[in-house]
Amino acid sequence: xxxxxxxxxxxxxxxxxxxxxxxxxxxxxxxxxxxxxxxxxxxxxxxxxxxxxxxxxxxxxxxxxxxxxxxxxxxxxxxxxxxxxxxxxxxxxxxxxxxxxxxxxxxxxxxxxxxxxxxxxxxxxxxxxxxxxxxxxxxxxxxxxxxxxxxxxxxxxxxxxxxxxxxxxxxxxxxxxxxxxxxxxxxxxxxxxxxxxxxxxxxxxxxxxxxxxxxxxxxxxxxxxxxxxxxxxxxxxxxxxxxxxxxxxxxxxxxxxxxxxxxxxxxxxxxxxxxxxxxxxxxxxxxxxxxxxxxxxxxxxxxxxxxxxxxxxxxxxxxxxxxxxxxxxxxxxxxxxxxxxxxxxxxxxxxxxxxxxxxxxxxxxxxxxxxxxxxxxxxxxxxxxxxxxxxxxxxxxxxxxxxxxxxxxxxxxxxxxxxxxxxxxxxxxxxxxxxxxxx
Ligand code: GDP
Ligand code: MG
Numbered sequence: 001x002x003x004x005x006x007x008x009x010x011x012x013x014x015x016x017x018x019x020x021x022x023x024x025x026x027x028x029x030x031x032x033x034x035x036x037x038x039x040x041x042x043x044x045x046x047x048x049x050x051x052x053x054x055x056x057x058x059x060x061x062x063x064x065x066x067x068x069x070x071x072x073x074x075x076x077x078x079x080x081x082x083x084x085x086x087x088x089x090x091x092x093x094x095x096x097x098x099x100x101x102x103x104x105x106x107x108x109x110x111x112x113x114x115x116x117x118x119x120x121x122x123x124x125x126x127x128x129x130x131x132x133x134x135x136x137x138x139x140x141x142x143x144x145x146x147x148x149x150x151x152x153x154x155x156x157x158x159x160x161x162x163x164x165x166x167x168x169x170x171x172x173x174x175x176x177x178x179x180x181x182x183x184x185x186x187x188x189x190x191x192x193x194x195x196x197x198x199x200x201x202x203x204x205x206x207x208x209x210x211x212x213x214x215x216x217x218x219x220x221x222x223x224x225x226x227x228x229x230x231x232x233x234x235x236x237x238x239x240x241x242x243x244x245x246x247x248x249x250x251x252x253x254x255x256x257x258x259x260x261x262x263x264x265x266x267x268x269x270x271x272x273x274x275x276x277x278x279x280x281x282x283x284x285x286x287x288x289x290x291x292x293x294x295x296x297x298x299x300x301x302x303x304x305x306x307x308x309x310x311x312x313x314x315x316x317x318x319x320x321x322x323x324x325x326x327x328x329x330x331x332x333x334x335x336x337x338x339x340x341x342x343x344x345x346x347x348x349x350x351x352x353x354x355x356x357x358x359x360x361x362x363x364x365x366x367x368x369x370x371x372x373x374x375x376x377x378x379x380x381x382x383x384x385x386x387x388x389x390x391x392x393x394x395x396x397x398x399x400x401x402x403x404x405x406x407x408x409x410x411x412x413x414x415x416x417x418x419x420x421x422x423x424x425x426x427x428x429x430x431x432x433x434x435x436x437x438x439x
Pocket of ligand 2: 108109110132138185186187
């Protein structure tokens with residue numbers, strides 16, 4: 001999906017003249033891609049009209065128009081997953097009851113332990129209640145997760161009534177002055193009457209302050225009707241989107257948010273207890289579009305000195321893509337040993353890394369550093385054009401760094417291939433707010 005949308009936008013922005021037809025063609029491409037990723041037809045057509053209106057062909061032209069189009073596409077997609085509702089925030093010093101609902105296999109039991117551990121890290125006294133008496137082994141599963149994460153839990157092997165277990169568990173934790181009490185419920189394979197009436201009864205018994213629906217990101221088109229049905233029965237206030245570590249890009253989740261006007265609060269990114277992240281619309285859309293994960297990049301660079309980080313971010317935001325920036329990037333990856341992770345965040349770089357085999361990588365990085373060291377300031381802040389005008393510089397650098405002319409040329413070429421991508425992103429304004437937490 002991301003590739004196609006990017007292609008559509010960039011093929012348009014490569015044209016100097018943006019006329020009505022070019023814009024229509026691009027919008028068509030984008031819509032097809034969104035539909036294929038399970039975004040609802042109605043939403044897609046609304047999106048198309050919004051983009052058209054905002055881009056408004058009659059005003060402005062040329063360069064600024066291109067940026068505008070890229071920005072509008074990104075912003076509108078962000079707007080679709082961001083319903084601007086303030087998510088529920090538990091308060092310390094009182095009992096916050098959180099109830100989980102969702103279909104079987106969505107990831108409720110896994111996610112409620114993740115959430116419990118998340119709040120525990122934030123200093124909340126947190127307990128888990130297993131109100132799934134429908135599936136054999138449900139209590140054991142929750143118990144094992146809870147023990148591993150060192151979180152108090154409540155459940156009964158012999159009581160068949162989930163309402164009773166839920167009430168008793170919540171009462172017990174309330175008496176013990178727990179801040180957060182999370183109630184796991186059972187699911188069914190499909191939306192069934194019994195499931196919904198059970199949910200309503202449990203909710204009546206424990207009076208949750210917040211109900212969270214757990215949604216599997218790979219659900220596709222079904223996500224919309226599913227979330228609607230759950231909304232009617234349980235009026236959940238937020239969504240946890242699970243299995244975002246898989247191939248699913250979560251197009252269905254956009255429909256779920258729009259259909260229920262309910263925010264996604266967390267995403268599940270794996271099977272382990274720490275595989276949970278607060279939801280960020282920008283990050284989600286970046287992934288949907290297959291773009292560089294700049295927030296991930298910002299997190300990754302947290303271990304790097306703030307001076308280095310600042311200079312990288314500044315260069316990118318200003319759109320100054322030069323050898324200095326490339327050097328900082330490579331230094332960063334060498335220091336952290338997070339080469340592959342960074343590569344995954346930045347498509348341009350991953351191409352470069354792919355072209356080397358593992359053993360060669362270290363050596364190659366070293367010679368690149370020698371090359372940078374042999375560049376003077378003027379060369380470091382250049383974007384490669386300088387070497388076209390004065391190729392003798394290449395020989396000087398190769399000699400000075402003990403590398404070959406070919407290696408220096410390769411490095412120059414590398415910057416050229418990364419340049420359009422980085423510049424496009426910087427110019428589009430997509431990097432605004434980058435590095436700010438919780439954007
Ligand atoms: P429940 O029936 O809704 O309680 O679902 P479970 O919590 O039992 O999860 C069903 C399966 O999905 C289990 O195998 C989990 O390990 C897996 N699972 C849950 N969340 C995630 C996730 O974010 N990523 C991945 N890869 N697997 C997950
Ligand atoms: Mg379960």
